[in-house]
Amino acid sequence: MRRRLIQSTLAVVLVVIAVFGVSLVIVETRTITSSAQDRIESEALRLAGIVEANAAERRPIDSDALAEQLDPGRYARITVPGQPPVEVGERTDESVLRGTAKGEQGELVVVEEPRSIVTEEVGRTLAVVGAVALLAVVAAVALAIRQANRLASPLTDLAETAERLGSGDPRPRHRRYGVPELDRVADVLDSSAERIGRMLTAERRLAADASHQLRTPLTALSMRLEEITVTDDLATVREEATIALAQVERLTDVVQRLLTNSRDPRTGSAVPFDLDEVVKQQVEEWRPAYRSEGRAIVRSGKTGVRAFGTPGAVAQVLATLVENALMHGGGTVALRTRVVGNQAVLEVTDEGPGVPPDLGNRIFERAISGRNSTGIGLAVARDLAEADGGRLELLQAQPPVFALFLSRTEPERGEREQTVR
Structure with missing residues (x-):
């Protein structure tokens, strides 16, 4: 029973984790990717504003100044009409997230970020979700074991009580377990034990009473029969037999009275x-x-x-x-x-x-x-x-x-x- 309770609880927890955990991972992945894309586009707009301000004042583009404005790990390409393109940062050959922005004078700013950065962030989120799921499984197993022990131990105790009752020990145990259904079973077993105890007491009392009350009549009857066997006088035999029959009737009445009183x-x-x-x-x-x-x-x-x-x-x-x-x-x-x-x-x-x-x-x-x-x-x-x-x-x-x-x-x-x- 313990194993079944643990397995059923663990199965429920795993199903819940599978349903809600997968959904959470998908939502978090999309949220992280979308947030990264938004950050890149915001970066492109910010750089476009700087380039547009320099173009309005007819100042050349300062790549070093733009590099200070650009987040580490990103690459930017700035194109201004009539000027050679300016590249800031190192460009990578792997898959990237790209954000673009255009100025009023035709300036074009493209900002790129390797997808691996987003993947690492998604991985960290998955690790957190996995750790939480593992803790949930451990907690579920511990709770299942506790509940299994709480239910199985009383059942084992009730089985021992029933076995003891069946073996002839009718003493009630008066144990309760805080579970209404199990306490009801314990009440029934205790009531049965008390009834069986009363029945056994009545049987023992009847046996003791019968042994005591029948001993003397049987002894007297035996003496009358012995008198009959040793005499040849017909009158004596008739007298003793008559007395013996009266004693048999009284003996029958003794038995009837004992049975009646026992009930x-x-x-x-x-x-x-x-x-x-x-x-x-x-x-x-x-x-x-x-x-x-x-x-x-x-x-x-x-x-x-x-x-x-x-x-x-x-x-x-x-x-x-x-x-x-x-x-x-x-x-x-x-x-x-x-x-x-x-x-x-x-x-x-x-x-x-x-x-x-x-x-x-x-x-x-x-x-x-x-x-x-x-x-x-x-x-x-x-x-x-x-x-x-x-x-x-x-x-x-x-x-x-x-x-x-x-x-x-x-x-x-x-x-x-x-x-x-």
Whole structure:
């Protein structure tokens, strides 16, 4: 591109020089020749006046005096009636410019100048024109190189940005070049980089959430299937299979919720449901795991509470809290249901050391963990709660008390979105 810009600029300059330079040379040549001719004729008239004055006073022609009046390099021939011709200067055999003048008494003065003098003057003019043309070419090349670099460098930089974007590095560069068209391309690339960055972040977040949220259901499902394979009791097989099918349904709901939240975290499908059923299901599902650890999981509080939310999402939130209590807590884990005004509150507490004081509510931020875990579970749980207009809070750090607040009446859509924000 640089070469093309330089060549095109140089071609334009050469055409301009060729058109205007040749015209200037022709005009200057004619002007110099005409000026020389005029000077010679003026010289002839001046000498004719001197000769005419001498003739009027009947004085002889003084060639030495006329030689002093004649410009160097010129030749003059003076003819006076009744007198021999007088020649002043040296006559040349080369081509000359000639000027003549006549007096009132028949005097004739002829002045000649070699054309070589005019040619030398024309040559000096051509040299000046050529030097100016050369300077113009040099300036044009320098300007073309500067403009080529100004245009080519941003294009190279934009190509590198596009290549970097295609290789998976979506960081916008925010570089501008002072050229509106190139700045527009840079704006589009930066916008694309930001969109791709958001898409990659969402994909990584979905992968991390899926890995975290599916691990526990798959483990529980695997345990149920193992129970089926080692027992010959048909009733036990039927019971375990029924529980396994319920877990598969919840697992399907987990996947659906993760996909839905990855597209729009505010999308909820709240319906009225019996909170006791979700609590009972979680207690029964986690009781074998707690029993194997020598711990207990119990439920208490108000019964027959109905709330608005997505049962699968609420089950995921509870599963996260119960799993955290199993992994990081200690002693008995209690799930207590209570009613506060228009809200149903489900508290999960244990007898462990609780949340470190330096974390507090930051425990809900992604990648924040007090026990070297992934730091994803509580963040996803809070997103799931907020998607249906609820909220998940840490009411007490030591011993830990987590509370899930759910509305007992269907919230308006605007209120739900306001809660999410």
